[in-house]
Amino acid sequence: MDVVSDAISTVRLGRPSSSRVRVSGSWCTRLAPYDGAGFHVVLEGGCWLLPDGGAPVSLGAGDAVLLPHGTGHVIADSPVDAVAVERAVPFERWLEGTGPRRPRDGSGGVEMVCGKYRLDRSRVHPLMAELPEVVHLPNRVGSHPELRAVVDLLGRELGEARPGSCMAVPGLLDLFLIYVLRSWMAEATAGAWPAVLGDPVAAAALRALHSDPSAPWTNDRLATEAGVSRPTLARRFTTLVGRPPMAYLTWWRLTLAATLLRDTPDPLATIARRVGYGTPYALSHAFSREFGISPGRYRAEAAGRVAAG
Incomplete structure (x- = not known):
């Protein structure tokens, strides 16, 4: 084993979960703080993420974002104010279709993959502990090709029922987490562990x-x-x-x-x-x-x- 693999394996519990969502119009949903790590990948369109106590983050097509400490946050079609945050639909209910407006023809709006990893925080490797509240990796031509490949495969597997998808999706989500950590370490300008492993x-x-x-x-x-x-x-x-x-x-x-x-x-x-x-x-x-x-x-x-x- 290597340090990154071990750092993940010591905190991982069970299998990750994910959903592919397509929405349009005006929408706003809130994900409560979670004892794990949440993530979003924007496949088409764009949206905004507002972490609790943090600054808004604009997400575009191809962007990946990881919230490694389970920070509560809001995602919406546009920048949100305090009133909109208070009215945000809880994510679980929003996901069931009572909150988002889904385009009938499958066009327009935003399409994204939302998910989370269960983590045991009782024994956390310092590499995981020093991750920022939000790891945002914008889509840039030529950057992090492995991560882009996983994002593309994940979107395809979640987009339609395919033979073996029940095994493929958790494996891709494991790869996604690894590639996000690698990409963060490659770009990090602060933190001890990127320097340690370099x-x-x-x-x-x-x-x-x-x-x-x-x-x-x-x-x-x-x-x-x-x-x-x-x-x-x-x-x-x-x-x-x-x-x-x-x-x-x-x-x-x-x-x-x-x-x-x-x-x-x-x-x-x-x-x-x-x-x-x-x-x-x-x-x-x-x-x-x-x-x-x-x-x-x-x-x-x-x-x-x-x-x-």
């Missing part, structure tokens, strides 16, 4: 740790893997990541253990071996010290969060 030393060390977290890593071994001296690794890694390499490894092992407790029925002894601890007791002690909760209690509470979703 640094050859820190990136090499992280790639090694995430590829085999159970290995008996030491600073010397990791420095050799990154192709630098131990002092250089310690300085570069700590400056960029915010903690020394072995401290990051400990945190990641315990975060991975939490994910396995949530997502698998594996006994604690099996999980301990997978994340580099010699005994279940050693993992339980470290887990309780790091997160303030025992592995058993964490597993029970995580099962409740999954069921509640």
Whole structure:
């Protein structure tokens, strides 16, 4: 695994959901804050997005927008004022057809894909935590071709019933999330993690740790893997990541253990071996010290969060 894949897998719950919508005329709908991440892709036409506490965002054909922290927001055919926000139709009811005006001939208006990912925010990788409230990727000729390809395929799959679409759509939504994160990192002018993953030393060390977290890593071994001296690794890694390499490894092992407790029925002894601890007791002690909760209690509470979703 790599850092981005692991950052997503630790928070993902269940399968993403999405709907393709075509509307025209005057419309305004509100999506309440959500314990996950929402997204919109404009296939045709244009609309406006107003995030809670943020500035309006104009969306045009081909634009993709991700709200990674589940920020509540309004989407509408035109810029909205406070009165319009108060009168916005709740998204679920709007989606059923009671709010939007759908063109009879299928022309005009705006066509878009709206959806969301379920996320478990109890253990969030710092890469995901530092994402802005709104990640807006405007459609520009020649930019992010992989993302554009996924958007095109997603629109086609949702536009008509095709054999295998029940498997194709969730897979495309997974790719969409990955490509949005890649595109954001490529364009980001702020934030620590784009710089971390762009640094050859820190990136090499992280790639090694995430590829085999159970290995008996030491600073010397990791420095050799990154192709630098131990002092250089310690300085570069700590400056960029915010903690020394072995401290990051400990945190990641315990975060991975939490994910396995949530997502698998594996006994604690099996999980301990997978994340580099010699005994279940050693993992339980470290887990309780790091997160303030025992592995058993964490597993029970995580099962409740999954069921509640």
